[in-house]
Amino acid sequence: MSDKYTQFVSHGLGRDIAKRLGLPQPVVLRRHQPGRPLIDGPVLVQGSTRGADSLAAALLGWNLDVRRHAIPKEKLGAIILVLDELAHPADLEKPVLTAATSLRDLAPNARIITVSRTAASTPEPATAAARQGVDGLLRSLAKELRAGATGNGILLADGAGTTSPGTLGAMQFFLSGRSAFVDGQFLTVSSAAGRLPGDAGKPLAGKVAVVTGAARGIGAAIARTLYRDGATLILVDIPAAGDHLAEVANEVRGTALQLDISRDDAGQRIIEHALTRHGRLDIVIHNAGITRDKLLANMDAARWNAVITVNIAAQLRINEALLASEHLPDAPRIVSVASTSGIAGNRGQTNYAASKAGVIGMVRATAPLIGGRGGSINAVAPGFIETDMTARIPFATREVARRLNSLQQGGRPGDVAEAVAFLASDAAGGISGEVLRVCGQNLVGA
Amino acid sequence: MPVNGQSDPGQPRPGQPVPGPQEPAATSSAQSPKGGDATEAAAAPRLRRAVVVGGNRIPFARTGGAYTKSSNQDMLTAALDGLIARFGLQDERIGEVAAGAVLKHSRDFNLTREAVLGSALSAETPAYDLQQACATGLETVLGLANKIKLGQIDSAIAGGVDSASDAPIAVSEGLREVLLDLNRAKTVSRKLQVLSRLRPKDLAPDAPNTGEPRTGLSMGEHQALTTAQWKITREAQDELAFNSHRNLAAAYDAGFFEDLLTPYRGLTRDSNLRADTSLEKLATLKPVFGKNLGAEATMTAGNSTPLTDGASTVLLASEEWADAHDLPKLAAVVDGEAAAVDFVHGKDGLLMAPAFAVPRLLARHNLTLADFDFFEIHEAFAGTVLSTLAAWEDEEFGRTRLGLDGAFGCIDRSKLNVNGSSLAAGHPFAATGGRIVASLAKMLHATGQVDGRPARGLVSICAAGGQGVVAILEAL
Amino acid sequence: MSGSQTVVLGELPALSKLYVNAAAAAARRRILGAHGGTELPAYTHEVRGVKPDVTNLTAYQHLIGETASDVLPAGFIHALAFPLAMSVLNRDDFPLPLLGMIHLANKVVQSAPVLFTEALDIRARVENLRGHRAGTQLDVVAEVRATGQEEVRWHGVSTYLAKGVFLPGIDKPSVSATPPPFSAPDPTALWQLGVDTGRAYAAVSGDFNPIHLSVLTAKALGLRRSLAHGMYLASRALADVGAAKGDAFSWDVAFEAPVFLPARVALDISTVQADGGAWQRSDYVAWNPLSGRRHFSGTVASLP
The missing domain is CATH 3.10.129.10 (Hotdog Thioesterase)
Incomplete structure (x- = not known):
């Protein structure tokens, strides 16, 4: 499962060879390690609005080395481009081109983060054009970055400002190694809800979380990450995967619940288990999913229905049960694992893509429902992730798939888990109905 | 009538050790249920309940199958880890873990403790090995439940494991003696002298056999004698085997084992289970035991349990501990009884001890067979279950052997092994007790109350050496 | 005497x-x-x-x-x-x-x-x-x-x-009525006797009579195979009677068909109790489970 190529081209001879031959030069990404600083190097906050000032002040409060003006030749850890008062596309020039002079000073694995407003929230065409312009700008810039650097954007809806909890939470996420494989993506902060964790190292302390499909792969990684972040875990998988489930449960000090989530009473069973054994249920991670790939011309009902049943129908039914339950605490959080197949499509995966696109539709429609209880629901759409499943793809196909993104490598299950853990935290309380891709800015699709 | 495991109100036991910290001093306020003299002896102290929280086992595998290379320690650890995962017991210091194996390597002298050390439990959890042949598993439950009742411990894990695939092979007596003497020899010349005693035949190993040491008869041959004695027909045995497979398959299909079993080594169901078996298929099997008896041989591979590998565990606790840990309380371990018969001299069949243990246990609690909602009678052989039932229904046996006025009674067959038993699941000797107790506790809890009293279940397990251990569980 | x-x-x-x-x-x-x-x-x-x-x-x-x-x-x-x-x-x-x-x-x-x-x-x-x-x-x-x-x-x-x-000068006894044919009961034990049974008993008893030691030595004395010692068989039966016999008892055995090694020997021990339930005696009989021929029989009884 390890990406030997990336290791090879990251050092000495391998690096020279790759450079001369013009081969992809993926770097080993900076990933979150508990206890390490949020980011290495100074953070340049570009922009002169009041929003920029207050954001810079907030970042200073995190003990970051904040610059309001670049010092030539100084290696930068991040550039934050605050564009929250754009009224016309012409307003882009000054901040953007000023930032451009610092691009060559970016340290490896640096971050560029834009902060701007959602285009949809203004009736003014010129303002909308300027705001939408940030989208094209950021996505293109992300593709120009090298050496593990990523570019992502935070979009503020009307109710949110540059120092709203959701904005700061997303900022923390994007700056940190938790977002290593998230590139060219936007997160919309739709409200001032949510709060930053008291203990930055344990943002999920005191929370009880359910992870479905937790026996292996991405689900197991989610469980480990939530555990690291302080959550108490309930791990769900089908009875046949019970042995792997038990291993993960014992590793993360959780309880294993052998349960086929496509059973009618799965939601009730999960709620009952959580309440009787842990007294509460704060977080549900819908991770369980299956593939039954076939070209549509060869598709049979069994394959189609199995995928639809497990990947989306089960989530819908469990969510219904959750929302109907009187025992959920305030601010419940649901995170579903979707897929870039559900966004861009994938040959041979009509059933899978339908189910995963369905997840995205469900998340958007459920956001207002759960918002009424102070909660949030979001989806994470993984791209090419190095798992047991992708390890079975033939070598050549796998190599191509790996390199087809801005970071020129596959992601790790832990990268998906980091995004899930962030969206499950109260810091992301102001973010709901969103789909966050963890794909290294895959070149296909949106 | 005792309702909560106050095991023996009729026989006050002086000299009982002082139970746990919260135990009220039981002195003169003796409750003498049958109007006896309350002052004649110190009353039995009021014991607290021991409850079954749940269980976990790995699927049972026919010998030579999925677990061929797995050791007893491997399987017991896997069963323990599944239990720990189910109930969130990681790093928990359990009061005591007791388990055992019937076929045991000498290197496994501390099998249970080693399994605990290899598990996710706290390394400070004490453990001990226990062995009572096929009753090992049930005896660990009863022994640990007693410790909980006395207040010595608050939580416990009972278990059992057996591998007939990875069974110990002993070196021949000749080689063993040479090796031991070689070890004692101090000089080279003495060592050579010892070695010169070695003969080629000494190199052939002694395979374990399942024969009774005192009779040389295999368990199957013993049961064949009993089966013939009680005139149990081939048809009745095949029907019991068929029901076992049908019931177990239905239980799997209904998800009954979802919170009782954790897969292991690719197995998700007991490999001996034949969901598609039929009376016709069972009828075609040739007899394997009792072929030299005068009577018709009726015992086949279909109505006898095969050699099996597997492990099981049961989590026991005081009510306080279960509550404090937000864990379920499925059933109370009310009481148990062991019995043994003199099979060496042919007085009773090798596996007939439960026929004596159950009447004694029920008498102690003023219960009859009609007071039970579930009967879990271990199916060592179909003939064992049917012979036991036949003995209980037999007037003369009741009078002459049990000292009753007539027959002990008969059971409602629809309450017998309703989710299958050993004929279908297989029988890894020491693991069967844990399988039965965990399953029965779940059934009792699901049933709840019957006629205004807690649902009640009887466990009966026969064992090598002419032994039997039986127990009563009650729903909580 | x-x-x-x-x-x-x-x-x-x-x-x-x-x-x-x-x-x-x-x-x-x-x-x-x-x-x-x-x-x-x-x-x-x-x-x-x-x-x-x-x-x-x-x-x-x-x-x-x-x-x-x-x-x-x-x-x-x-x-x-x-x-x-x-x-x-x-x-x-x-x-x-x-x-x-x-x-x-x-x-x-x-x-x-x-x-x-x-x-x-x-x-x-x-x-x-x-x-x-x-x-x-x-x-x-x-x-x-x-x-x-x-x-x-x-x-x-x-x-x-x-x-x-x-x-x-020593008369043959008049031929007594032939005993009733032996009909084997259900066994209570089955012994598997290996070909080395005779040698093993010889080693502990000191009785190295060649008829017990090996096929060759037995053949030298006109037997087709070696035999188990009679006293080995009787002693095992005595052991199987168990602890009930106590420290004082009588022990009889009558040998019939010899046990050629290797052999499977079926045994039945039946216990007779006195009215009070105390052990009175154990009767034992051993036979060849294939041919049904009786090898030996006897009684272990409490002393009066």
Whole structure:
């Protein structure tokens, strides 16, 4: 499962060879390690609005080395481009081109983060054009970055400002190694809800979380990450995967619940288990999913229905049960694992893509429902992730798939888990109905 | 009538050790249920309940199958880890873990403790090995439940494991003696002298056999004698085997084992289970035991349990501990009884001890067979279950052997092994007790109350050496 | 036994020498003819202060399925006295050929336990020479006492048959009614006897009679295969009766069809209880489970 190529081209001879031959030069990404600083190097906050000032002040409060003006030749850890008062596309020039002079000073694995407003929230065409312009700008810039650097954007809806909890939470996420494989993506902060964790190292302390499909792969990684972040875990998988489930449960000090989530009473069973054994249920991670790939011309009902049943129908039914339950605490959080197949499509995966696109539709429609209880629901759409499943793809196909993104490598299950853990935290309380891709800015699709 | 495991109100036991910290001093306020003299002896102290929280086992595998290379320690650890995962017991210091194996390597002298050390439990959890042949598993439950009742411990894990695939092979007596003497020899010349005693035949190993040491008869041959004695027909045995497979398959299909079993080594169901078996298929099997008896041989591979590998565990606790840990309380371990018969001299069949243990246990609690909602009678052989039932229904046996006025009674067959038993699941000797107790506790809890009293279940397990251990569980 | 003379031997005679002597005597007889005696020698042989070897005792106990307690099994005492008994049969004035004699029956009365720590006085004599439909039979009587004490702890009577030897003046008994055919009961035990059973018992009992040792040595003496020792079989049955028999009991066995090795032997032990439920006696019978032929039968009973 390890990406030997990336290791090879990251050092000495391998690096020279790759450079001369013009081969992809993926770097080993900076990933979150508990206890390490949020980011290495100074953070340049570009922009002169009041929003920029207050954001810079907030970042200073995190003990970051904040610059309001670049010092030539100084290696930068991040550039934050605050564009929250754009009224016309012409307003882009000054901040953007000023930032451009610092691009060559970016340290490896640096971050560029834009902060701007959602285009949809203004009736003014010129303002909308300027705001939408940030989208094209950021996505293109992300593709120009090298050496593990990523570019992502935070979009503020009307109710949110540059120092709203959701904005700061997303900022923390994007700056940190938790977002290593998230590139060219936007997160919309739709409200001032949510709060930053008291203990930055344990943002999920005191929370009880359910992870479905937790026996292996991405689900197991989610469980480990939530555990690291302080959550108490309930791990769900089908009875046949019970042995792997038990291993993960014992590793993360959780309880294993052998349960086929496509059973009618799965939601009730999960709620009952959580309440009787842990007294509460704060977080549900819908991770369980299956593939039954076939070209549509060869598709049979069994394959189609199995995928639809497990990947989306089960989530819908469990969510219904959750929302109907009187025992959920305030601010419940649901995170579903979707897929870039559900966004861009994938040959041979009509059933899978339908189910995963369905997840995205469900998340958007459920956001207002759960918002009424102070909660949030979001989806994470993984791209090419190095798992047991992708390890079975033939070598050549796998190599191509790996390199087809801005970071020129596959992601790790832990990268998906980091995004899930962030969206499950109260810091992301102001973010709901969103789909966050963890794909290294895959070149296909949106 | 005792309702909560106050095991023996009729026989006050002086000299009982002082139970746990919260135990009220039981002195003169003796409750003498049958109007006896309350002052004649110190009353039995009021014991607290021991409850079954749940269980976990790995699927049972026919010998030579999925677990061929797995050791007893491997399987017991896997069963323990599944239990720990189910109930969130990681790093928990359990009061005591007791388990055992019937076929045991000498290197496994501390099998249970080693399994605990290899598990996710706290390394400070004490453990001990226990062995009572096929009753090992049930005896660990009863022994640990007693410790909980006395207040010595608050939580416990009972278990059992057996591998007939990875069974110990002993070196021949000749080689063993040479090796031991070689070890004692101090000089080279003495060592050579010892070695010169070695003969080629000494190199052939002694395979374990399942024969009774005192009779040389295999368990199957013993049961064949009993089966013939009680005139149990081939048809009745095949029907019991068929029901076992049908019931177990239905239980799997209904998800009954979802919170009782954790897969292991690719197995998700007991490999001996034949969901598609039929009376016709069972009828075609040739007899394997009792072929030299005068009577018709009726015992086949279909109505006898095969050699099996597997492990099981049961989590026991005081009510306080279960509550404090937000864990379920499925059933109370009310009481148990062991019995043994003199099979060496042919007085009773090798596996007939439960026929004596159950009447004694029920008498102690003023219960009859009609007071039970579930009967879990271990199916060592179909003939064992049917012979036991036949003995209980037999007037003369009741009078002459049990000292009753007539027959002990008969059971409602629809309450017998309703989710299958050993004929279908297989029988890894020491693991069967844990399988039965965990399953029965779940059934009792699901049933709840019957006629205004807690649902009640009887466990009966026969064992090598002419032994039997039986127990009563009650729903909580 | 009044009128007999006691010969005190310095030590237990070596069985191997006795067998060699017996073979020599047999050869002499073949050449010179029987010496013509028809009377049993009126001598009691005695050895005093015999101490059993504890290692050998343990091996014996393990082989026949007794717990290795400090009490000598009744069969072990038989083996202990056996060389002395043989020395009487080996006397020049003994009228029958020793080699080829068949052990027909054995009766032991164990009046009190004998501990391995005790020194023993052992006496042996022969008596009761009489006819048999197949030859001539006699009893070898052995007695064991603690050294210097009068009380007989162990009393054994072994009946042997010299097959095909008819002595003048000793009448064949009138042929008795043939016993009812044997019908095998359900077994309570099944013994698997390997081909080395005879050698193993020889090693712990000292009885290296060639008919028990191997196929070759047995064939040399005209048998198709080697035989299990009768006293091995009877001692195992005694062990199987178990602890109920206590320290004082009688133990009878009558041998019928010999057990050719290797063999499967089926055994039934049935216990008879007195009215109060106390053990009264255990009857045992062993047979070949394939042919149904009876090998031996007997009784272990409490002493009155």
